[in-house]
Amino acid sequence: MFASIAPFLTTIARAGSPGFQPLRRVCALALLVATTAAATNAVPDDAPAAADTVDFERYDPNGRLVRLSDFRGRWVVVNFWASWCGPCVREIPMLRELHDSRGDVTVIGVNFEEIGDAELIAFIEESRMDYPVVRAGDEPLVPFEPLKGLPSTFVVSPAGELFAARAGEVDRAWIEKRLVSARPSP
Numbered sequence: 001m002f003a004s005i006a007p008f009l010t011t012i013a014r015a016g017s018p019g020f021q022p023l024r025r026v027c028a029l030a031l032l033v034a035t036t037a038a039a040t041n042a043v044p045d046d047a048p049a050a051a052d053t054v055d056f057e058r059y060d061p062n063g064r065l066v067r068l069s070d071f072r073g074r075w076v077v078v079n080f081w082a083s084w085c086g087p088c089v090r091e092i093p094m095l096r097e098l099h100d101s102r103g104d105v106t107v108i109g110v111n112f113e114e115i116g117d118a119e120l121i122a123f124i125e126e127s128r129m130d131y132p133v134v135r136a137g138d139e140p141l142v143p144f145e146p147l148k149g150l151p152s153t154f155v156v157s158p159a160g161e162l163f164a165a166r167a168g169e170v171d172r173a174w175i176e177k178r179l180v181s182a183r184p185s186p
Helices: 002-013 018-041 086-101 117-126 172-182
Strands: 057-059 065-067 075-081 105-111 133-135 152-156 162-167
Touching: 057 133, 075 086, 086 105, 086 172, 117 133, 152 172, 162 172
Parallel strands: 075 105, 105 133
Antiparallel strands: 057 065, 075 152, 152 162
């Protein structure tokens, strides 16, 4: 959200008219607060693993409960997406192939939009998403949220620790590089 209003706030904050003085101060303060909040809350790309394990539980559109902890012992790629998001949709075939071809990796899609179950199920079937897909829900999935944008992809280690994060479209090479870098050297 910040990225969409930042140009407006910057324009107002820089306005030269004396009548804009109070509004300039408010916009400058809003820019400072928003920038600080975004920098403080954002999970940086390739974040080092947290010492604590991460977990969440959410329902899929068929009412089945999916827990991140059910996949301990495997790498988990958690991908936040929406059906209206072009880069999100472009990632789906790669994520499906990754999920199907690697026995040590599970993909969990987290749908980040408000659409009906029937519409979501139809999209999942049309896209042939054969990995678990859950809804984001009303409460943030900490430490994954707040998101910096869609798509957002997180790699969780077999021990359940957040290993890497990226806002924006990823490819298989980005994911594979994180999995290889986590392996101990011989």
